[in-house]
Amino acid sequence: MKEKKNNYLAINKTSVSIKWLTIASLVYLLIYTEAGDIVTAFSELWAPILYLVIVCFLALGAKIFYKTDRVFIKLPKEGKVKILTIIFCIMLMALYFLMNLIASWAQVFNLMPEMMWSSICVALAAGIGEEFLCRVTLFNLFTKIFENKQYVLLWSSIFSSVLFGLFHLINLGHGAQLDATFQQVYYATAIGLAFSYLHIFTNRIWPCILMHFLLDLQPNIANMNAEASSWGPILIIFGIVIIVSIICIYAFNKRVNKVEN
Template sequence: MYRLYKKNELNFSLVWIIAYVVLLSLADSLSDSLGTLKIITAPVCMIFALLILGFIRKHNLWKQYGLCSFKGDLKKYLYFIPLILIASVNLWNGITINASIAETTLFIVSMACVGVIEEVIFRGFLFKAMYRDNIKFAVFISSITFGMGHVVNLLNGKDLIPMLLQICYASAIGFLFTIIFYKGKSILPCIITHGAVNSLSIFAVNNSSLMCAVITAVILCIVSIAYALWILRKTKRLDKDGNRDRQG
């Protein structure tokens, strides 16, 4: 894999993304066939996450892919309060127990690993492979591919309209996460938020109302895009002030 990484980072990232989507879909299908939520998915996700982190550790790429402390004035990032709002989305309609303790544990473990995997491969591998050539295109592709990656939910039995709404707000959140990583040089806030969103979904109150799903998607899109634009505006000012100080 390191040879591929050195030769072509974009192809390297695409290999990881394809492998992840295929393996996760198969693992979920096998788990469902066995009748236990995430019984296969959890260990598969753990192994996949360890492989990624092992590769990064072996080649000392921690800073390259943002697995380091956050670089930035937290005040300018509103102390990540909008991320807390996004992380709590699955609890907006209340809290309930949807599975046994064992299944809940397996679900949380697998979703926490998914947070690590998806942020590293979409925000880390894919974005970093493209951003040197065209930063705007890199942000766009990283965001859209992250949203489109949720098409796999259609294969797992999810209805079309909810899936399309998920693609929309996932793309918006992907845009926000990419901006946070690009400007703050750390992917850790994205991993934590992503893992929390996924993990807390096990406690969500199922609501079949289409209107409720639409409202939730709209709120997530507005919050994500507005917060990303806020960060861009504030960091742009900081960059200008920094340039003036250096010139002075």
């Protein structure tokens, strides 16, 4: 017997096929990855600003194409999952504290004005561009693929987050260290799952953009000079993020199935 379609998903507002959703995702990815090279002909002052403008138009185009940037047509009540959400929020704040991001933000605002605005523009472009790529275009693609599955939100979150992590392999082409890049793949997958749950329980994309922007707001964001760290803390800290995020997504999906079906 055919499984019941999850009609509470916002992506059901569009009748675009999986084939065209896949093409749209690939086009978005191509334009986003090439945008940085397109603006290199401009001065160091204007290039980051133009890059941000291109990404904003790209995100707007994605929202128009998909007709939504939300997960649900109407956000279901959390019920007992609210307790898990509180734990998740505490974990996310603790993660940002452990990553010493406040010190990174202070360093950005102590840079020369041109370098400061460059870091802000690139971090904001990354927040907008990558969240619309992974939490909107890819997430919606996978919700279409798994729309008849019981745990569509969980599977869509996992697949879109793994791809989000793998996309960071492109940094190898920009001279990034091999070990540092593999670490980025791992913790970006974890962050992707966390942001997926943030998108799910808020039913808004802007909190994900804001958190992504704050995560990337670092002095070296414009030149990708990431350095490898010790694997031990990274495996433990982001392993916890993966486990907690998956549990939260699963519980919310189970709650939605109970309420909507």
